[in-house]
Amino acid sequence: MIVRKIAAQDWITKEMLLIFVILVTLPLWIEQIGLYRYLGVEIVIWMIYGLGFNLLLGYSGLPSFGHGAFFGIGAYAFGLFQLWFFENLWLAIVFAIFASFIAGAAVACFVSHRRGIYFALMTIAFGQIFWFIAIKWHSVTGGEDGLLNIPRAAADFGIFAFDLDSNTELFYFVFIVFVCIVLLLWRLVHSKFGKVLQAIRQNEERARFIGYNVWLFKWVAFTLSAAIAGLAGVLFSMAQQGAYPDVMALHASGIIVMMTLIGGGFVSFWGPVIGVTIYFLARDVLGIITEAWLLWFGLVFVLTVLFKPEGVAGAWQEWRKSRTSTVSGYQTLLQFLSTKKR
Amino acid sequence: MAPIFKASEVHKRFGDHVVLENINLQFKSDCLSGIMGPNGAGKTTCFNVLTGKYKPDRGRIEFQGEDITGLAPHEIARKGISRSFQTMNLFNEFTVLENILIALKEVREHGFDFMHLLARESEVAAKAEKILSLVGLSGKEYHRTSDLAYGDRRSLEIGVALAAEPSLLFLDEPTSGLGAKATTQLLDLIHRLKQKYTIVMIEHDMNFLFELADSISVIHWGQVIAYGTPDTLRDNKWVKQSMLGEGA
Amino acid sequence: MTVSHIFPHLLNGLSLGLLFALIALGFMLIVGVMELINLAHGSLFALGAYFALTIIDPSLSWFTAAEDSYTALPLIYRYGLALILAPLLVAVVGMGLELCMRRTYGKKAEYGLLLTFGAALVIEESIRLTWGPTERYLQVPEFMTGAMLFAGLIYSKYKLYAVVLSIITIFLVWLFLERSPYGAIIKAGAHDSEMVRALGINLTKLRLLVFGFGAGLAGFAGIVMTPIWGLRPHVGIDAVIPAFLIIVVGGIGSFWGAVIGGILVGLSVGITGAYASDWSLLSMYLLLIIVVTFRTRGLFGKKSILEN
Numbered sequence: 001m002i003v004r005k006i007a008a009q010d011w012i013t014k015e016m017l018l019i020f021v022i023l024v025t026l027p028l029w030i031e032q033i034g035l036y037r038y039l040g041v042e043i044v045i046w047m048i049y050g051l052g053f054n055l056l057l058g059y060s061g062l063p064s065f066g067h068g069a070f071f072g073i074g075a076y077a078f079g080l081f082q083l084w085f086f087e088n089l090w091l092a093i094v095f096a097i098f099a100s101f102i103a104g105a106a107v108a109c110f111v112s113h114r115r116g117i118y119f120a121l122m123t124i125a126f127g128q129i130f131w132f133i134a135i136k137w138h139s140v141t142g143g144e145d146g147l148l149n150i151p152r153a154a155a156d157f158g159i160f161a162f163d164l165d166s167n168t169e170l171f172y173f174v175f176i177v178f179v180c181i182v183l184l185l186w187r188l189v190h191s192k193f194g195k196v197l198q199a200i201r202q203n204e205e206r207a208r209f210i211g212y213n214v215w216l217f218k219w220v221a222f223t224l225s226a227a228i229a230g231l232a233g234v235l236f237s238m239a240q241q242g243a244y245p246d247v248m249a250l251h252a253s254g255i256i257v258m259m260t261l262i263g264g265g266f267v268s269f270w271g272p273v274i275g276v277t278i279y280f281l282a283r284d285v286l287g288i289i290t291e292a293w294l295l296w297f298g299l300v301f302v303l304t305v306l307f308k309p310e311g312v313a314g315a316w317q318e319w320r321k322s323r324t325s326t327v328s329g330y331q332t333l334l335q336f337l338s339t340k341k342r
Numbered sequence: 343m344a345p346i347f348k349a350s351e352v353h354k355r356f357g358d359h360v361v362l363e364n365i366n367l368q369f370k371s372d373c374l375s376g377i378m379g380p381n382g383a384g385k386t387t388c389f390n391v392l393t394g395k396y397k398p399d400r401g402r403i404e405f406q407g408e409d410i411t412g413l414a415p416h417e418i419a420r421k422g423i424s425r426s427f428q429t430m431n432l433f434n435e436f437t438v439l440e441n442i443l444i445a446l447k448e449v450r451e452h453g454f455d456f457m458h459l460l461a462r463e464s465e466v467a468a469k470a471e472k473i474l475s476l477v478g479l480s481g482k483e484y485h486r487t488s489d490l491a492y493g494d495r496r497s498l499e500i501g502v503a504l505a506a507e508p509s510l511l512f513l514d515e516p517t518s519g520l521g522a523k524a525t526t527q528l529l530d531l532i533h534r535l536k537q538k539y540t541i542v543m544i545e546h547d548m549n550f551l552f553e554l555a556d557s558i559s560v561i562h563w564g565q566v567i568a569y570g571t572p573d574t575l576r577d578n579k580w581v582k583q584s585m586l587g588e589g590a
Numbered sequence: 591m592t593v594s595h596i597f598p599h600l601l602n603g604l605s606l607g608l609l610f611a612l613i614a615l616g617f618m619l620i621v622g623v624m625e626l627i628n629l630a631h632g633s634l635f636a637l638g639a640y641f642a643l644t645i646i647d648p649s650l651s652w653f654t655a656a657e658d659s660y661t662a663l664p665l666i667y668r669y670g671l672a673l674i675l676a677p678l679l680v681a682v683v684g685m686g687l688e689l690c691m692r693r694t695y696g697k698k699a700e701y702g703l704l705l706t707f708g709a710a711l712v713i714e715e716s717i718r719l720t721w722g723p724t725e726r727y728l729q730v731p732e733f734m735t736g737a738m739l740f741a742g743l744i745y746s747k748y749k750l751y752a753v754v755l756s757i758i759t760i761f762l763v764w765l766f767l768e769r770s771p772y773g774a775i776i777k778a779g780a781h782d783s784e785m786v787r788a789l790g791i792n793l794t795k796l797r798l799l800v801f802g803f804g805a806g807l808a809g810f811a812g813i814v815m816t817p818i819w820g821l822r823p824h825v826g827i828d829a830v831i832p833a834f835l836i837i838v839v840g841g842i843g844s845f846w847g848a849v850i851g852g853i854l855v856g857l858s859v860g861i862t863g864a865y866a867s868d869w870s871l872l873s874m875y876l877l878l879i880i881v882v883t884f885r886t887r888g889l890f891g892k893k894s895i896l897e898n
Contacts, residue, residue, distance in 0.1 A: 065703075117700065120700065120703055121627065121834060124834070125878050126879075128831060136869060187456070187457060192453060199436070202433040203434070206431045206432065206433065208414070208416050209393065209415050210444070211419035212450065212453055214416065220454070254711070258711075292719050301708040305705045
């Protein structure tokens with residue numbers, strides 16, 4: 001019985017399919033609702049970033065305020081590889097992921113024995129270091145202007161290749177990466193490793209006393225999350241055909257925390273996906289109405305932290321729960337009435 | 343017979359405050375050893391030093407003839423020492439079953455398994471089931487831990503410690519906060535555990551300890567001030583005094 | 591490089607350090623008593639400067655006549671007024687923030703961090719809306735401007751004035767912590783809120799006042815620093831980062847930790863500035879990482895619940 005119940009969490013779920021279907025058809029309808037295709041690219045890139053980030057925040061309980069650094073490193077490394085060596089999409093991607101992986105691994109060595117506030121402060125410091133280097137190391141990073149004219153080579157699959165010139169093509173490329181990341185992460189967070197991370201989040205001390213090397217688990221989670229942020233950075237640098245230091249600033253690192261939290265990363269795998277959507281819609285829809293959209297977004301965030309840290313996903317879960325419990329309450333009432341009659 | 347666990351001349355201080363001074367303890371295999379003493383005597387600190395939470399400033403700790411002094415808690419746990427906590431230390435957002443599963447040896451050894459789901463294997467699930475029925479939590483597998491009643495949480499606390507199949511089990515005040523009925527149930531449980539496990543137990547409920555223990559060490563002012571079987575200790579003036587102290 | 595070469599950089603670093611310490615003071619008080627990392631510190635810092643800007647030159651066009659006669663007053667009076675009034679206004683904003691914070695007490699410390707981050711964003715955006723996104727300049731009385739010669743080197747008079755002001759403020763805060771009963775409570779709170787409660791002190795009120803005081807100090811530091819750093823809506827980030835670095839280096843809950851941490855950070859920035867001016871700010875991050883790697887609680891820190 002136990003086995004059956006747990007086996008329900010498998011490779012693919014209904015929610016997952018729903019999101020895939022919405023996204024795969026997105027280029028068909030996004031312009032109809034008054035938005036533009038590039039927004040879809042951006043949203044999906046940030047969803048990948050957020051899902052990877054939530055491995056840390058939501059699943060391991062580690063609030064990193066410097067994650068933009070790894071996003072940025074991915075973006076720069078992708079560009080630099082092609083500018084220095086040669087234009088090849090796959091090699092550049094591998095190189096960039098490797099670069100953010102190494103950077104993540106190095107930072108993780110310093111932060112993995114910490115948690116809570118000290119963890120956050122250390123990640124701020126490391127994030128600022130990378131951001132600072134990106135701004136000051138003109139000869140490599142192009143300073144505040146960033147790295148421009150990064151080539152976007154065709155995606156060559158050996159037997160066939162497709163250009164990524166238009167936003168639609170780029171969107172489907174990013175979407176395929178998204179699908180892979182979702183499948184992998186979904187499996188990962190429900191695997192034994194994922195459960196251990198959640199155990200560490202809930203009670204680090206107990207996890208240690210039942211024999212888990214907590215430091216190593218945190219190190220792996222941080223490094224993985226950094227590598228995924230790097231991948232998202234690669235996609236962003238493909239989309240922008242450039243890499244800029246802004247994405248590495250504390251501000252940007254804080255925004256990904258906010259998106260993940262508002263969406264409900266603490267209680268749901270899909271929290272970051274929801275949060276990213278809300279953020280970009282706020283930016284583009286609210287942004288038309290008022291210049292102060294970020295102020296409103298900030299206020300929503302503050303209210304979320306104050307009243308509903310479980311975010312949108314948490315509110316949704318609660319609503320569904322309350323609905324099912326009223327239904328069962330209704331059924332009990334019916335039962336009660338029918339027994340009375342007899 | 344050589345003791346399974348031996349602590350010799352263990353010292354621990356926090357700043358200027360000496361908490362443990364020259365502690366010598368020996369626990370025999372297949373026995374239940376008790377540790378008692380008034381509040382603030384250093385019992386829990388003693389457990390914390392023995393199980394690796396704090397490193398002792400001096401002294402040597404041996405387990406199955408191996409020096410484990412200064413090892414990290416997870417390393418000590420992996421050698422076969424499990425412990426429960428006085429203030430409950432559970433994975434509150436997990437279900438009861440998940441709490442046990444995560445502590446199982448089979449799961450622990452595959453902690454870095456990124457692919458396979460927790461307890462997909464039926465023998466692992468069966469094992470967790472067995473532990474739950476042992477501690478009397480059958481039927482509550484899918485309850486969220488934070489929703490459990492106090493007594494059930496206490497039982498789960500022991501269950502999590504048992505899940506790692508320890509060669510030595512440390513229990514830190516398992517009766518703490520329990521009512522009379524729950525205490526009797528727990529007595530029964532520990533009687534059963536005694537057949538299978540080597541246990542060390544901190545307890546301030548004297549009758550409880552005297553009923554169960556094969557030998558008892560009394561800790562006061564950070565020192566072991568008396569040691570013996572329950573019968574020899576019953577008339578010990580220190581024990582009487584600390585009993586009075588507890589009653590007051 | 592000889593001593594005479596390094597000397598001006600040392601002096602520069604020291605003065606920068608004292609200014610950093612001034613910036614960190616309010617941060618130190620709040621983190622010490624409330625065990626809360628106030629990421630809105632930088633925004634409150636900026637807010638102080640913007641309030642001062644408006645107090646010195648209102649141009650609200652509400653009561654034109656009154657305004658005209660007010661702006662006709664000599665700058666020094668208006669500046670003095672700003673120096674007192676603006677921090678008070680910031681303190682009020684801070685107290686409002688504290689009222690919001692109350693819901694997070696007793697929860698994990700990260701919630702405070704998240705909340706103040708959000709608050710920082712909200713304050714910064716409000717500043718952008720109210721005062722515009724462009725760079726602004728805070729007028730200062732004439733006697734503070736210009737340059738002066740000392741030991742054959744040119745110094746800005748304003749910097750000297752700012753350093754003196756920051757030394758005075760550090761001294762006053764120290765006096766307050768040492769001599770006043772409130773200071774005793776705050777120091778007790780800094781180490782043990784259990785004890786504060788046992789003493790029968792109203793912790794709710796204490797927190798409100800401390801947050802107000804800390805915010806006011808942030809605003810004051812903002813007014814002092816603005817003529818040196820310039821004034822933009824996001825200038826706060828330049829203040830909050832050194833502040834938290836200094837507190838972590840100096841140790842949470844320690845007054846002298848904050849002062850010495852500030853001076854250390856200033857010196858490291860000043861000295862690296864002598865060799866590689868582009869990279870001078872990097873040294874403060876490296877300082878943090880080195881100190882915290884070897885001394886978990888910073889130089890003078892005591893155990894804090896923030897570690898859990």
